[in-house]
Amino acid sequence: MEREMLTGNAAAAWGVRLAEVDYIPVYPVTPQTEIIETLAKWISNGDMDSKLVTMDSEHSMITAAGAASATGVRAFTATSSQGLMYGFEMFYTVAGWRVPLVMVNVSRGLSSPITLEPDHNDVLAARDSGFLQIHCETCQEVLDSLLMAYRLVEDERVLLPVIVNMDGFYLSFTREPVEVPELETVRKFLPPYQPRHAFFKASQPMAQGVAVLGGSMYSYFKYQMHLASQNALEVYKEVCGEFEKAFGRNYDTIEGYMLDDAEYVLVMTNSFSTLGKAAVKKAREGGIKAGLLRLRLLRPFPVKDITGALKGRRAVAVIDQNISIGKGGILHSEIASCLYNEKRRPRLLSFIGGLGGKNISPGEFEFIFDKMIKVKGVEEEEVETSQLLYTEEEWKEMARLKGIAGKG
Amino acid sequence: MLRLRFHGRGGQGAKVASRVLGTAAFLEGYYAQDFPLYGAERRGAPVAAFTRISEEPIMERGVISEPDIVIVMDKTLLYDPRVTPVSGLKRGGIVFINTPQSPEEARAEYKISGQIITLDITKICLEILERTVLSTLAGAVASKIAGLREDSLKEAVEKVISEIVTDRVLIEKNLEASLYCFNAIPPVEIKTAEAIQKGSRVITMPFETAEVSSPALNATGNTPLRRTGNWRVFRPVWNYDACTRCMICVARCPDGCILVNEDGFPYTDYDNCKGCLICVEECPTKTLGKVREVHADSKKVIE
Numbered sequence: 001m002e003r004e005m006l007t008g009n010a011a012a013a014w015g016v017r018l019a020e021v022d023y024i025p026v027y028p029v030t031p032q033t034e035i036i037e038t039l040a041k042w043i044s045n046g047d048m049d050s051k052l053v054t055m056d057s058e059h060s061m062i063t064a065a066g067a068a069s070a071t072g073v074r075a076f077t078a079t080s081s082q083g084l085m086y087g088f089e090m091f092y093t094v095a096g097w098r099v100p101l102v103m104v105n106v107s108r109g110l111s112s113p114i115t116l117e118p119d120h121n122d123v124l125a126a127r128d129s130g131f132l133q134i135h136c137e138t139c140q141e142v143l144d145s146l147l148m149a150y151r152l153v154e155d156e157r158v159l160l161p162v163i164v165n166m167d168g169f170y171l172s173f174t175r176e177p178v179e180v181p182e183l184e185t186v187r188k189f190l191p192p193y194q195p196r197h198a199f200f201k202a203s204q205p206m207a208q209g210v211a212v213l214g215g216s217m218y219s220y221f222k223y224q225m226h227l228a229s230q231n232a233l234e235v236y237k238e239v240c241g242e243f244e245k246a247f248g249r250n251y252d253t254i255e256g257y258m259l260d261d262a263e264y265v266l267v268m269t270n271s272f273s274t275l276g277k278a279a280v281k282k283a284r285e286g287g288i289k290a291g292l293l294r295l296r297l298l299r300p301f302p303v304k305d306i307t308g309a310l311k312g313r314r315a316v317a318v319i320d321q322n323i324s325i326g327k328g329g330i331l332h333s334e335i336a337s338c339l340y341n342e343k344r345r346p347r348l349l350s351f352i353g354g355l356g357g358k359n360i361s362p363g364e365f366e367f368i369f370d371k372m373i374k375v376k377g378v379e380e381e382e383v384e385t386s387q388l389l390y391t392e393e394e395w396k397e398m399a400r401l402k403g404i405a406g407k408g
Numbered sequence: 409m410l411r412l413r414f415h416g417r418g419g420q421g422a423k424v425a426s427r428v429l430g431t432a433a434f435l436e437g438y439y440a441q442d443f444p445l446y447g448a449e450r451r452g453a454p455v456a457a458f459t460r461i462s463e464e465p466i467m468e469r470g471v472i473s474e475p476d477i478v479i480v481m482d483k484t485l486l487y488d489p490r491v492t493p494v495s496g497l498k499r500g501g502i503v504f505i506n507t508p509q510s511p512e513e514a515r516a517e518y519k520i521s522g523q524i525i526t527l528d529i530t531k532i533c534l535e536i537l538e539r540t541v542l543s544t545l546a547g548a549v550a551s552k553i554a555g556l557r558e559d560s561l562k563e564a565v566e567k568v569i570s571e572i573v574t575d576r577v578l579i580e581k582n583l584e585a586s587l588y589c590f591n592a593i594p595p596v597e598i599k600t601a602e603a604i605q606k607g608s609r610v611i612t613m614p615f616e617t618a619e620v621s622s623p624a625l626n627a628t629g630n631t632p633l634r635r636t637g638n639w640r641v642f643r644p645v646w647n648y649d650a651c652t653r654c655m656i657c658v659a660r661c662p663d664g665c666i667l668v669n670e671d672g673f674p675y676t677d678y679d680n681c682k683g684c685l686i687c688v689e690e691c692p693t694k695t696l697g698k699v700r701e702v703h704a705d706s707k708k709v710i711e
Contacts, residue, residue, distance in 0.1 A: 005427070005434050005442070113623035116447065170469050174443040175430055271469055278467035359470055363607020393608035406627030407620045 006178040008171030009034035011139040012104050015146025017048050018186040022073040024052045025064035029083035030116055031168035032106040058087030066094030069101040070208050072199030081108035081122045095130025097208050100153035101161035108168040109356040117357025118167040120322040124330050130225045132162040133298040135269045140178045142166050147190055151239045154193045157231040170271040189246040229300045253302035255294040262291025263314040264372040269295045272354050279365030306338045313346040315372035321354040328386030347375045353389035364389045409462040410554055411472045415493040416481035417639050419451040421543025426457035428547025432556045432564035433461040441466050452682050454491045474498055476600045477553050480505045481546050484639045486518045497522050498600040504549055527592055536585040540641045548586035552593040640683025642698045644676055650693040657687040
C-alpha cells in the first residue's frame with residue numbers, strides 16, 4: 001500500500017477507480033469538478049476501464065446514474081450544493097427504484113447569497129430521500145467510505161442509494177497523506193456486483209418506477225425503504241468489521257474522541273470535527289473533562305449508538321454546520337429525539353457554527369465549554385434556542401461591508 | 409508546527425507552490441497538509457495557498473491566519489487592501505518577497521516589521537523557463553526557508569510537476585530553476601512561538617430589517633475603480649509609425665483594454681491590461697512591442 005498526498009477529491013476518484021465502477025454520468029460544479037476531471041483523465045489514459053458521459057444537467061445526471069444502476073451495473077456520480085438542488089427531484093425517484101447507486105456530495109453552502117465554501121444544508125436537504133449518508137472527516141475516510149458504501153448498498157438487505165459526503169475546500173481541495181489500497185485487496189473486500197433485483201436482460205423484461213394510486217400501495221413501498229434503511233445499521237457493522245480486517249482502519253457509525261470519562265461532549269460531523277478534537281484536547285489540558293462525538297453514518301440514524309454514547313453525560317453541545325431556518329440546528333433536533341426517553345439524559349445545548357465555511361475559532365469552542373459547565377438542571381432553566389457562533393470582530397467587519405454596500 | 413502562507417495571482421502557481429512544499433515535507437517524513445483558497449477563477453485574481461508541516465498529526469484545517477512564513481509571489485499584492493499578505497504574521501516570522509529590491513529597500517517601501525528575504529524569482533523564471541509560472545521556484549524558496557532538504561525538494565518538484573505536464577524538458581527546467589532558487593536563499597533560523605490566539609468575544613446577533621440584512625448592494629457599482637492590470641509582467645508598448653489603424657488589436661484583446669483615440673489610433677488602458685501580449689502577437693505591422701514591467705511605481709498604479 002502506498003501513501004500519497006491527495007485531496008479529498010482525488011481520494012474520492014481513487015475510491016471510484018478501485019471499486020471498478022462501470023458507468024459515470026457527470027456534470028461539473030465547484031468544488032466537486034476535480035473528481036470527475038481526475039476520472040476523465042484516468043479513463044482517457046487507459047488507467048480505468050469505465051464509461052464517463054457528460055450530461056446536460058444534474059437532473060439528467062442523477063437519472064442516468066440511477067437508470068444505469070437499475071440495469072445492474074456499478075454506477076457512480078458526484079455533485080455539490082446547487083447541483084444537488086437542481087437534481088433534487090431525482091433523489092427521491094432513484095431511491096424508490098431501490099438501486100445501489102453511490103454518489104459523492106462535496107458540501108457547499110446554498111444560495112442565496114451564493115458562496116463556494118462548505119456547510120451541510122445541501123446534503124441534509126436529501127436526508128429524507130432514502131439515500132443513506134456517510135459523512136467524512138479526512139481524505140482517507142473519503143476513499144475508504146466509497147469502498148464501504150458499495151459493499152453496504154449492494155447488499156440484498158439494503159439496496160438503496162448512498163451519498164458519501166465531504167466538505168468543499170476543507171477536504172475537497174486539501175491534500176493530506178492518504179493510503180491508497182491495493183486493487184487486489186479491494187477486489188477481495190468488494191467483489192463485482194451481482195444484481196438479483198434490477199438488471200438488464202432481453203429475455204427477462206422488467207418495468208421500473210411504476211405508478212400507484214391508493215395510499216396502501218404507496219405506504220407499502222415507502223415503508224419498505226425505511227425498513228431497508230434500518231437494516232443498513234446492522235449491515236454497516238458487518239461491513240465495518242470486514243473493512244477493518246482487510247485494511248486495518250475502523251469506521252464505526254459514530255466516532256468517540258476522549259469520550260470514555262467525558263462529562264462535557266461536543267457533537268459534530270465532517271471535517272470541522274478535527275477543529276473540535278483540537279479544542280477538546282486543549283480543554284482537557286485545562287482540566288475540563290471534555291470529549292467529542294462525531295456522527296459518521298447520518299442515514300440510517302444510529303439512534304442506539306448515539307444514545308449509548310451520550311446518556312449520563314453532564315452536558316452535550318451539538319454544533320450544527322447547517323441551519324433549518326425557523327427552527328435552528330437540524331442535528332440538534334435529531335439528537336434530542338434520541339435522548340428524550342432516556343432517564344439519565346444530559347442537558348442538551350444547540351450551537352450553529354461554520355455556516356458557509358466560517359471558521360470556528362478556539363475562543364468559540366471555549367465559549368461552548370463555558371456554557372456547558374454553567375448550564376443548570378433540566379427543571380431550573382428555559383431551554384435556549386440555537387446559539388449562532390459569531391464573534392464581535394466578525395460583526396464589526398460585517399458592519400464595515402454593509403457600509404460599502406450602501407446599507408445606511 | 410510550521411505554518412506557511414503563499415500569496416500569488418491566478419495563473420502564477422501559488423497552489424502548486426504550496427503542493428511542492430507539502431510534498432517535500434511529506435517525503436521528508438513530516439505530517440503535511442496543503443490547501444488553496446480562491447474565489448472566482450480569474451487569471452490575475454489574488455490567490456492564497458497554505459501549507460502546514462508538523463512532527464505531530466495536524467489537528468487544524470482551513471486558512472492559516474497566523475503564519476510563521478509568508479511567501480509573496482507578487483509584490484503588488486502588498487498594496488492590495490483586500491489581501492494584506494503579512495497580516496497575522498507571528499513575531500519572529502519571515503516574509504519572502506519576489507522582488508529585485510534588497511530586504512532593506514523592501515522593508516522601507518512596504519513597512520514590514522518581520523525578517524525579510526528577497527529574490528527576483530520572476531527574472532530567474534523568465535531566464536530558465538521562459539515564462540512566468542513561478543510555482544516550483546516559490547515552492548523551492550519556501551522549502552529552503554522551512555529548513556527542508558534539497559533532495560526532498562527535487563523529488564517533490566519531479567512528482568508534482570509530472571502530474572501536471574508530460575514535457576520532460578519543461579520538468580527538467582523546473583528542476584533547474586527550483587534548485588537555483590533553493591541555493592540562492594541563505595539558511596534561515598525561524599524563531600516563532602506557538603500561536604496564542606486571543607480570540608474575539610461571541611455575541612448574540614441582533615435582528616436587522618431586510619433593508620439592511622438582504623444580500624443586495626445599494627451602492628453605485630465600483631468595479632471600474634478596481635484596476636486589474638497592476639500585476640502584469642510585460643507591458644505592451646506602441647510605435648505608431650507603423651500603425652495602419654487596422655483594429656486587429658482591438659478585436660483580439662480578451663479584456664477590452666485597447667481603446668481608440670479621437671484620431672482613430674488604438675491605445676492601451678494600462679490600468680487594466682494584464683500583459684497577455686496577444687496584441688503584440690497579432691499586430692500585422694509590428695506597431696506593438698513589449699518591455700518588462702518593473703513595478704517601481706506599483707503603489708501609484710494601484711492608487
